[in-house]
Each structure stands twice: as structure tokens, then as C-alpha cells.
Amino acid sequence: xxxxxxxxxxxxxxxxxxxxxxxxxxxxxxxxIKGAGWLSLRFxxxxxxxxxxxxxIKSALWGSVWLMxxxxxxxxxxxxxxxxxxxxxxxxxxxTKIIEINISNLAGVPxxxxxxxxxxxxxxxxxxxxxxxxxxxxxxxxILPIIIISSQEAIRAVPSSIREASYALGATKxxxxxxxVLPAALPGILTGNILALxxxxxxxxxxxxxxxLTFIAFTPSSPLDPFTALPxxxxxxxxxPKEEFQYLAAAAxxxxxxxxxxxxxxxxxxxxxxxxYIKW
Amino acid sequence: MDRLxxxxxxxxVIEKALLLxxxxxxxxxxxxxxxxxxxxxxxxxxxxxxxxxxxTTWAPMYQPQHFGVLPLINxxxxxxxxxxVIAIPLGIASAVYLSEYSSPKVRQxxxxxxxxxxxxxxxxxxxxxxxxxxxxIRVFVPDANIFNAASASIVVGIMILPMISSLSEDxxxxxxxxxxxxxxxLGSTRFxxxxxxVLPAALSGILASxxxxxxxxxxxTMAVTLAAGATPKMTLNxxxxxxxxxxxxxxxxxxxxxxxxxxxxxxxxxxxxLFAMTLLMNIISMWIKERYREVYS
Numbered sequence: 001x002x003x004x005x006x007x008x009x010x011x012x013x014x015x016x017x018x019x020x021x022x023x024x025x026x027x028x029x030x031x032x033i034k035g036a037g038w039l040s041l042r043f044x045x046x047x048x049x050x051x052x053x054x055x056x057i058k059s060a061l062w063g064s065v066w067l068m069x070x071x072x073x074x075x076x077x078x079x080x081x082x083x084x085x086x087x088x089x090x091x092x093x094x095x096t097k098i099i100e101i102n103i104s105n106l107a108g109v110p111x112x113x114x115x116x117x118x119x120x121x122x123x124x125x126x127x128x129x130x131x132x133x134x135x136x137x138x139x140x141x142x143i144l145p146i147i148i149i150s151s152q153e154a155i156r157a158v159p160s161s162i163r164e165a166s167y168a169l170g171a172t173k174x175x176x177x178x179x180x181v182l183p184a185a186l187p188g189i190l191t192g193n194i195l196a197l198x199x200x201x202x203x204x205x206x207x208x209x210x211x212x213l214t215f216i217a218f219t220p221s222s223p224l225d226p227f228t229a230l231p232x233x234x235x236x237x238x239x240x241p242k243e244e245f246q247y248l249a250a251a252a253x254x255x256x257x258x259x260x261x262x263x264x265x266x267x268x269x270x271x272x273x274x275x276x277y278i279k280w
Numbered sequence: 281m282d283r284l285x286x287x288x289x290x291x292x293v294i295e296k297a298l299l300l301x302x303x304x305x306x307x308x309x310x311x312x313x314x315x316x317x318x319x320x321x322x323x324x325x326x327x328x329x330x331x332x333x334x335x336t337t338w339a340p341m342y343q344p345q346h347f348g349v350l351p352l353i354n355x356x357x358x359x360x361x362x363x364x365v366i367a368i369p370l371g372i373a374s375a376v377y378l379s380e381y382s383s384p385k386v387r388q389x390x391x392x393x394x395x396x397x398x399x400x401x402x403x404x405x406x407x408x409x410x411x412x413x414x415x416x417i418r419v420f421v422p423d424a425n426i427f428n429a430a431s432a433s434i435v436v437g438i439m440i441l442p443m444i445s446s447l448s449e450d451x452x453x454x455x456x457x458x459x460x461x462x463x464x465x466l467g468s469t470r471f472x473x474x475x476x477x478v479l480p481a482a483l484s485g486i487l488a489s490x491x492x493x494x495x496x497x498x499x500x501t502m503a504v505t506l507a508a509g510a511t512p513k514m515t516l517n518x519x520x521x522x523x524x525x526x527x528x529x530x531x532x533x534x535x536x537x538x539x540x541x542x543x544x545x546x547x548x549x550x551x552x553x554l555f556a557m558t559l560l561m562n563i564i565s566m567w568i569k570e571r572y573r574e575v576y577s
Contacts, residue, residue: 002471109558109559113312
């Protein structure tokens with residue numbers, strides 16, 4: 001009897017795991033069946049349109065690329081700098097404790113709240129309007145906690161013997177960080193940063209808040225231009241009743257997922273490649 | 281001597297610069313809180329706080345205007361509860377399987393795949409809800425609204441499942457082996473070890489993961505905007521169209537709301553409620569983890 005009960009339990013748990021995996025497969029399959037037929041070079045290289053056959057994601061794709069570059073430029077120095085400070089410089093005072101609690105709380109704030117902040121602070125306050133720069137600043141704040149936490153982990157994994165050897169040779173703190181700690185932690189930092197950016201790549205809510213959901217039929221040429229982005233284009237198409245637009249949404253989803261997959265693969269390759277060389 | 285001095289100055293400038301980077305996160309929090317408080321106060325100058333918190337009609341866009349937030353909170357909680365009903369049993373069962381039953385090889389393949397599930401953008405889940413789940417629901421419940429809470433709950437449940445599964449599995453795996461082996465030595469089956477030894481020992485981590493996942497469901501935006509509808513109402517019927525706090529905020533910002541108008545200020549008042557709810561849940565989750573952690577040496 002106890003045996004049977006155990007077996008039933010095991011199969012139930014197995015079924016739950018398989019169900020989770022099947023859901024993922026179903027989701028991908030659904031997007032593939034509906035969207036694959038609409039994928040073409042013309043789709044990648046056309047602007048959005050009222051006519052489904054002519055519509056494409058050119059402005060959304062370029063908007064996303066611009067947005068990611070600007071977000072990376074803003075968030076990576078800030079995030080890595082903060083991580084270096086917390087791991088290498090800070091004493092365990094009340095201030096660092098508050099900073100760390102604050103960071104883990106920020107990681108749990110819903111993305112739309114960052115959008116509200118961006119709307120009030122960047123769009124209205126700094127008068128940046130509905131520009132790429134306002135979007136990138138908002139996204140940078142959103143992923144900052146993830147960048148800080150993952151960079152901290154990478155820096156923490158560098159053994160202290162490396163630092164002590166550097167100090168013993170007369171290096172200053174910054175020299176030790178610059179020439180020894182950061183290079184050794186770089187693969188881990190890169191991996192974490194790419195994953196954080198891939199999170200920003202899929203976010204739509206904060207961008208809608210700052211007003212990026214408009215009809216844009218040109219590619220941006222400066223950080224102050226208005227823009228649209230892939231997740232927003234998907235939202236726009238998915239919320240229309242006409243069936244063809246649903247297929248366009250599915251096709252855009254395939255492009256977005258392919259880009260995310262490429263970023264994740266890059267992160268994994270970097271991690272595996274350097275793990276082979278660096279053995280403490 | 282001079283070289284040493286410039287070096288010392290450079291060291292201290294760099295340290296200050298790095299400290300500023302770390303303070304940016306504090307400034308973000310202060311910014312969020314100030315922006316929300318400032319606009320919320322100016323909202324309460326026009327709408328009594330009591331009406332906002334206890335009113336059961338939310339209609340800021342129509343005349344006569346009503347500003348009772350309860351229908352939006354009701355919608356948000358429906359999605360959170362519905363998602364939890366789906367994600368908690370599935371998440372914990374898959375965590376038990378991965379931690380207690382599966383071979384290391386299976387675990388090493390399944391866990392990254394579950395993490396992919398967690399990395400899919402929420403707008404994609406929203407699309408999945410309206411293109412697949414909703415039609416499926418309407419096969420079984422023909423009079424379900426085309427926008428309904430059930431469809432949104434199901435995809436939000438799928439969305440938070442990997443979080444529960446992954447965090448609970450971590451908690452279970454950190455239960456020391458000796459505890460399991462002690463139970464086996466006394467003649468327990470694997471089922472008994474899982475349910476009577478490992479689950480209770482890992483309970484704090486598992487509960488913390490539930491609270492964190494529900495907080496994620498409360499803050500979820502794109503999927504509920506696409507699938508759950510835009511009709512704020514006091515209902516418990518999952519097959520009706522509802523509206524969550526997040527979906528309302530999106531709806532307002534999609535329209536052209538003039539700066540300083542009462543509709544514009546509602547974004548911040550509703551955002552404040554949302555922020556307070558998720559913050560509270562995150563703090564509870566941390567507290568559970570600290571307070572009820574079993575310490576093994």
C-alpha cells in the first residue's frame with residue numbers, strides 16, 4: 001500500500017514537470033504555426049501598415065536595437081560600478097546594508113511602476129518627451145538591480161588570494177580592481193549583463209507608460225527621436241480584432257524570441273568558454 | 281612624492297564615483313516614492329481618500345465620475361488567486377520531482393528549460409492567452425466573454441510557475457542529506473521522506489517563493505491587459521471581463537490624457553496602491569525566509 005502511494009505520488013510529480021515543459025512547447029508551436037508563414041525579408045524590412053500584407057517590423061526592430069544599445073551604455077557602467085563598490089570598497093556599515101536591502105526590493109517592483117517613474121521624471125520632468133533616451137533611461141533603472149546583483153556574484157567568485165597577491169606587490173586598491181578583479185570577473189559580469197538586457201528587450205509595459213505606442217513609420221536617427229519597439233508592436237497587433245494582425249503578431253513574436261535566444265546563447269557560450277580557462 | 285599624491289587623489293576620486301553608482305539605486309527608490317506620493321496627494325485633494333479606498337465603482341472616464349478603487353483591486357486579486365491555484369500545485373510537484381526523484385542529468389536539462397519559460401516576455405504570454413487559451417475556454421464555456429479573467433489567470437499561472445518550481449527546488453536541495461538518510465534508515469519510503477522530512481524542512485523557502493510569485497502576478501501587466509479586458513467590476517465570475525490595476529494604468533496611458541487632469545493623477549494613485557501591495561509582499565517573503573529558516577550545522 002505504501003509502495004503504491006509512493007508510485008502514484010512520483011507519477012503525479014513527473015506529470016507536473018512534463019506539463020510545464022509541454023506548455024512551453026505548445027506556446028512555441030502556436031506562434032510558429034500562425035506566424036511562420038508571414039516571416040519574410042519583406043516583413044523585416046517594411047514599416048507598419050493598415051494593410052496586413054504590407055506591414056512589417058522595420059521601425060520596431062531598429063527601435064529595439066537603439067533602445068538596447070542606449071540602455072546598455074547607461075546601465076552597465078552604473079551597475080558594475082555599484083557592484084564593485086559594494087564588494088570591494090564598502091565596509092559593512094548601515095549604509096551598505098540599506099543599499100543592499102534596497103536593491104533586492106527594487107528587483108521586485110513591477111515594471112509598470114518604473115514606467116510611471118519614467119513618465120513623471122524623464123518624459124515630463126527632464127522634458128525628454130517620448131524619446132529613445134527617455135525609454136532607455138527608464139529601462140536602465142529597471143534592469144539596474146539585476147545587473148548589480150549578478151555582477152556582485154561574479155566579483156565575489158574571484159578568490160581573495162588574487163587580491164592579496166596584488167596588494168603584496170604594492171598595487172593600490174583601484175589597480176587591484178582594474179587589473180585583477182575585473183578581468184577575472186569579466187565573463188560572469190558579461191553573462192549577467194546580457195541576461196539583464198534580454199529582460200529589457202522583452203519589456204513592453206514601461207515603454208507604453210512613457211508613450212511609445214504610436215504609429216512610427218521611420219527608423220530613429222538620434223537618441224531624441226520618438227520610437228517604437230518589438231514588444232510594443234506585438235502588443236499593438238495582438239490587441240486588434242482582425243485575424244491577419246494576430247498572424248503578424250505571431251511572426252513578430254518569432255523574431256523577438258529568436259533575438260532573445262541569440263542573446264541567451266551568447267551569454268552561455270561566454271560563460272562556458274571562460275570557465276574552461278579560469279580554474280582557481 | 282608628487283606622483284604618490286596624485287595617485288592618492290585618484291584613488292579617492294574613484295572610490296567616491298563608485299559610491300555614487302551604488303547610491304543611484306537608492307535614488308531610484310526615492311524617485312519612485314516621491315513621484316507616487318506627490319501626485320497621489322494632489323489626487324486626494326480632489327477625491328476624498330475614503331471614497332477612493334472604499335468605493336465600489338471605478339469610472340474615471342465617464343460622467344458622473346466614480347473613483348472607488350475596489351473593483352480594480354478585486355480584478356487584480358482574482359488574477360493573483362487564479363494564477364496561484366494553477367502555479368502552486370504544479371510548481372511544487374515539479375520541484376519535488378526535480379529535487380527528490382529525477383536523475384542529475386534530467387535535472388540539468390529540465391531546469392534550464394524551465395528558466396527559458398521564465399524568460400519569455402509577458403506580451404508573448406498575452407498573445408498566447410488570446411490566440412490559444414481563450415478560444416479553448418470558449419469551447420468548454422460557450423458564454424464566456426472574449427476577454428475573461430480565467431484566460432489571463434491561466435497564462436499568469438504558467439508565467440510564475442518556473443519561479444515557484446526553481447526557488448522551491450533550491451530550498452529542498454539545501455536540506456541536508458543526513459536528514460533524508462536518517463529517515464530511510466528508519467524504513468521510510470521515498471514518498472514519506474519527501475512529504476514528511478524534506479517538505480517541512482524546506483517550508484520557509486517554499487512559502488517565500490509562493491509570496492514572491494504572487495507578488496509577480498499582482499504586478500503583471502501585458503498579459504492581463506491583452507486577455508482580461510477593460511471592465512472594472514466587483515465580480516467573482518472568472519468568465520467575465522474584468523480589469524486589473526496594471527491594465528487600468530496601461531489603458532489611461534494609451535489615451536491622450538492631459539497633464540494635471542484628474543485622469544492623469546489616477547495613474548499615480550492606482551500605481552501607489554500597486555507599489556504598496558507588491559512591496560509589502562516582497563517584505564513578507566523576505567521575512568518568512570529569515571524568520572522560519574531551519575539552520576543546520
